Amino acid sequence: xxxxxxxxxxxxxxxxxxxxxxxxxxxxxxxxxxxxxxxxxxxxxxxxxxxxxxxxxxxxxxxxxxxxxxxxxxxxxxxxxxxxxxxxxxxxxxxxxxxxxxxxxxxxxxxxxxxxxxxxxxxxxxxxxxxxxxxxxxxxxxxxxxxxxxxxxxxxxxxxxxxxxxxxxxxxxxx
Numbered sequence: 001x002x003x004x005x006x007x008x009x010x011x012x013x014x015x016x017x018x019x020x021x022x023x024x025x026x027x028x029x030x031x032x033x034x035x036x037x038x039x040x041x042x043x044x045x046x047x048x049x050x051x052x053x054x055x056x057x058x059x060x061x062x063x064x065x066x067x068x069x070x071x072x073x074x075x076x077x078x079x080x081x082x083x084x085x086x087x088x089x090x091x092x093x094x095x096x097x098x099x100x101x102x103x104x105x106x107x108x109x110x111x112x113x114x115x116x117x118x119x120x121x122x123x124x125x126x127x128x129x130x131x132x133x134x135x136x137x138x139x140x141x142x143x144x145x146x147x148x149x150x151x152x153x154x155x156x157x158x159x160x161x162x163x164x165x166x167x168x169x170x171x172x173x174x175x
Contacts, residue, residue, distance in 0.1 A: 002029060002148050008132075013039075013042055015135060015160060020051065028051070032091060033075075034130075036059065055071070056092055057093065078091060079091065095114070113130055113133075116137075132145075141158060
C-alpha cells in the first residue's frame with residue numbers, strides 16, 4: 001500500500017489538486033496530512049476522488065469542524081498514532097510534540113510538518129519524514145512525499161508543473 005503525505009497546504013487549492021493528481025498517478029490509497037490545511041475546501045478534491053485523508057491539526061487550522069466534515073472526522077490533535085497496512089505511524093504537526101513518544105519506540109514511520117522544509121532520515125528503525133510545504137509559499141517549491149508501506153521506500157516529490165518529474169531520493173541520516 002502506498003500513502004501520500006502532505007503538510008502546510010495553507011489554503012493553496014491549486015497545489016492540493018496537483019498533489020491529488022500526483023498521488024493518483026502514484027496509486028496512493030490514503031493521504032496523511034500533517035496540518036495547516038487552513039480552509040476545509042482544500043480537502044474537497046480528495047473527498048470527490050474518494051481518497052481518504054487522515055491527519056493532525058496544525059497551528060493554523062481554525063475551522064476544525066469544517067475539516068472534520070469534509071474529511072469524515074479524519075483529523076485529530078497531534079501527536080497521533082495510527083496503524084496502516086501493519087505499519088505503526090506517529091505523526092504531529094510540530095516535531096517537538098513527538099519528542100516524548102519517539103523514545104517509546106516501535107514506530108515504523110514518524111511524520112511532522114510545520115518547518116516547510118522537506119526532510120527524510122532514519123532514527124533507529126523508523127523512517128522520519130517532513131514532506132515540506134504543499135503550498136510552496138515559503139520556498140517556491142511545493143512538495144509532498146510518497147511512501148510504500150510494504151518496502152518503506154519513500155520519496156519527496158515536487159508538486160505542480162511537471163509534478164513528479166523531480167524526485168528527491170530519501171537520504172538517511174542518524175541522530
